[in-house]
């Protein structure tokens with residue numbers, strides 16, 4: 384039964400009904416619709432539409448309905464009603480008869496869906512914020528356990544300067560921290576209640592909308608009814624936050640895939656998050672990371688979808704806005720799942736320390752140190768840079784790392800190079816010199832880990 388039959392003389396075409404109905408996906412707003420309806424019933428008492436007793440009966444019926452369907456939400460999708468609002472109203476009328484028909488007084492599905500979706504977003508934010516913290520804690524644990532593991536650092540995917548595996552983990556931890564703040568900010572901005580805006584002009588029942596907002600846990604009520612029913616900024620913002628975070632997760636996945644490859648062999652991903660090939664028995668594929676990298680695409684796609692849907696949409700509510708939900712639900716589920724999956728990936732990660740150290744030592748990643756050494760002996764940096772370039776070229780030709788060249792060999796390029804060059808070229812010294820806030824020195828990492836432990840527990 385539709386909520387609007389009176390003005391129509393013909394039934395909808397079944398194909399149109401199928402096209403128009405949103406229950407198959409907006410059944411996910413069931414709890415929010417019930418929650419919003421309870422608060423609305425209370426407000427209707429304040430404007431003398433419902434008596435206290437009627438309100439109590441409606442709330443009891445809503446509670447019953449919620450209890451009955453908890454754990455069976457999937458069944459709601461198949462109930463055949465137009466949308467979740469129609470479903471809840473029908474079920475309510477089945478329970479309490481004519482009284483159930485009073486609940487929609489002064490309310491429209493336009494403000495109802497707006498408030499339901501905001502309640503849903505708020506809850507989703509809280510869950511995802513927890514998962515971000517979970518991943519950060521896991522990264523911190525791995526960073527803590529591998530503080531001394533020197534790792535090749537890259538620019539242009541060419542070995543550049545040594546870093547540590549901890550420093551690498553903490554880099555991503557920082558990105559996820561920004562994701563956390565971004566999502567918290569979005570939650571804060573959306574936490575304003577549109578209910579009472581009715582279809583577009585505001586409800587005709589003079590209720591205290593601030594009170595209604597408080598009853599639903601919002602920090603306040605919206606100030607313009609046209610905006611309130613057509614605003615989907617929160618959908619765009621959550622999808623934007625999700626997209627940025629998925630980009631971070633995808634970059635991390637890509638790094639891990641490279642480090643896990645047979646060519647690098649720096650890390651080994653656990654059997655728990657990899658799979659085999661049906662043909663090639665030797666294979667162990669990094670599927671979890673590949674899937675995260677792949678899923679970033681559909682989350683970014685959902686963001687493009689809502690931006691394009693809302694662009695050029697006239698005020699106020701248009702049915703186009705019903706297209707806000709599927710992309711959002713899918714993207715938030717995906718984000719949540721990817722965060723948890725990445726935690727699992729780091730739970731079982733193993734480091735091949737020998738391969739890592741050999742790689743960190745190779746690739747002439749201490750060449751900058753030699754240039755700085757020459758500078759310390761009075762050679763201008765530009766000149767030093769050129770000298771070291773020639774030394775590297777020579778070292779490549781004799782297939783030796785810089786630290787294996789003799790003083791005599793060095794002297795062919797610059798007379799100022801002496802015995803004291805060797806300690807400078809060691810990986811330990813390279814790290815230790817970068818003892819600046821945000822630098823790779825072990826001392827910095829240690830302090831940072833201590834600070835992050837506090838931060839993540841706060």
Ligand code: ARG
Pocket residue numbers: 405409466492493496700704705
């Ligand atoms: N199902 C709609 C949505 O998801 C809400 C209904 C608004 N319908 C209307 N005729 N104004 O946006």
